[in-house]
Amino acid sequence: MKLIILKHYSQASEWAAKYIRNCINQFNPQPDKYFSMGLPTGSTALGCYKKLIEYYKNGDLSFKYVKIFNMD
Numbered sequence: 001m002k003l004i005i006l007k008h009y010s011q012a013s014e015w016a017a018k019y020i021r022n023c024i025n026q027f028n029p030q031p032d033k034y035f036s037m038g039l040p041t042g043s044t045a046l047g048c049y050k051k052l053i054e055y056y057k058n059g060d061l062s063f064k065y066v067k068i069f070n071m072d
């Protein structure tokens with residue numbers, strides 16, 4: 001486990017979003033090989049989710065073969 005300490009919420013959000021993007025892209029999901037991940041609900045992760053949306057809109061990330069489980 002890594003402990004990443006950053007000074008600002010925006011930095012932590014971007015770091016987490018980049019990490020998730022890189023994990024998905026390196027996994028290279030396909031129709032017979034889905035990437036599964038759990039995402040927490042609540043406001044803490046909203047900054048990260050906004051960055052993931054940016055990556056999606058820019059074409060840097062696809063959720064086509066990604067299964068997401070919302071943790072409540």
